[in-house]
Amino acid sequence: MIQLPRFALVVLVGPSGCGKSTFARRHFGAFETVSSDVCRALVAGDPGDQTATAAAFDVLHLIVARRLERRLLTVVDATSVTAESRAPLLAIARQHQVPAIAVVFDVPEELCLRNDAARPDRHVPAEAIRLHRERLARSLPGIHTEGFTAVHLLRGVEAIDAVTVDRTSPLATTLRGGGAGTGSLPGPPGSVDVPVRGGAAGSLSDPGPMPGGT
Ligand SMILES: Nc1ncnc2c1ncn2[C@@H]1O[C@H](COP(=O)(O)OP(=O)(O)OP(=O)(O)O)[C@@H](O)[C@H]1O
Ligand SMILES: [Mg+2]
Numbered sequence: 001m002i003q004l005p006r007f008a009l010v011v012l013v014g015p016s017g018c019g020k021s022t023f024a025r026r027h028f029g030a031f032e033t034v035s036s037d038v039c040r041a042l043v044a045g046d047p048g049d050q051t052a053t054a055a056a057f058d059v060l061h062l063i064v065a066r067r068l069e070r071r072l073l074t075v076v077d078a079t080s081v082t083a084e085s086r087a088p089l090l091a092i093a094r095q096h097q098v099p100a101i102a103v104v105f106d107v108p109e110e111l112c113l114r115n116d117a118a119r120p121d122r123h124v125p126a127e128a129i130r131l132h133r134e135r136l137a138r139s140l141p142g143i144h145t146e147g148f149t150a151v152h153l154l155r156g157v158e159a160i161d162a163v164t165v166d167r168t169s170p171l172a173t174t175l176r177g178g179g180a181g182t183g184s185l186p187g188p189p190g191s192v193d194v195p196v197r198g199g200a201a202g203s204l205s206d207p208g209p210m211p212g213g214t
Pocket of ligand 2: 020021037077
């Protein structure tokens with residue numbers, strides 16, 4: 001279970017095709033999720049237009065800030081696989097004194113590729129997915145130092161599908177259950193609650209090389 005306060009900024013973190021938008025649709029309301037693809041579509045007419053990325057994130061950050069001003073729980077649906085891409089979100093959360101919660105999707109590259117291929121609407125190049133996973137692996141060891149109140153690591157699709165979200169917690173501190181996972185970062189399968197203060201973060205402190213990434 002992912003325990004969330006009623007009011008929080010939730011940052012989904014994971015490569016293209018890992019299931020972020022599917023997860024967001026399953027657990028959050030349509031207007032609670034701010035998606036970089038939707039913002040790209042709004043500014044450029046095409047959710048896949050990478051030339052619109054900077055403008056899309058201007059809009060995304062503005063929407064997030066305006067929602068947090070209103071004390072509305074907000075989910076950011078973008079890959080957010082680098083510390084640099086998470087930093088502005090954390091800054092906005094800090095500005096509004098809102099707990100920021102990361103939900104990290106660690107699924108095998110093959111699954112992302114398969115999911116992407118099965119999508120009816122758009123496709124992301126395999127090289128981009130590989131790069132996302134590589135960037136995620138590189139930034140994970142330090143994620144607990146970035147300023148998140150909690151980091152929830154979901155290893156594998158079984159863990160993702162087993163998770164429930166409880167939005168009544170006074171503090172976002174725990175994540176349990178999740179079942180078997182097939183993620184590729186070392187550590188036990190399933191869901192892991194990563195401490196965000198006091199150093200050593202279990203497997204996140206040394207994710208090591210990810211298969212398929214060079
Ligand atoms: N938990 C799941 N179980 C079964 N199929 C899934 C699951 N999650 C995602 N999929 C499939 O994978 C496809 C891609 O998932 P989704 O669009 O959620 O990925 P994403 O992480 O949002 O990717 P992007 O970053 O490119 O937007 C979906 O169209 C769906 O068919
Ligand atoms: Mg998506």
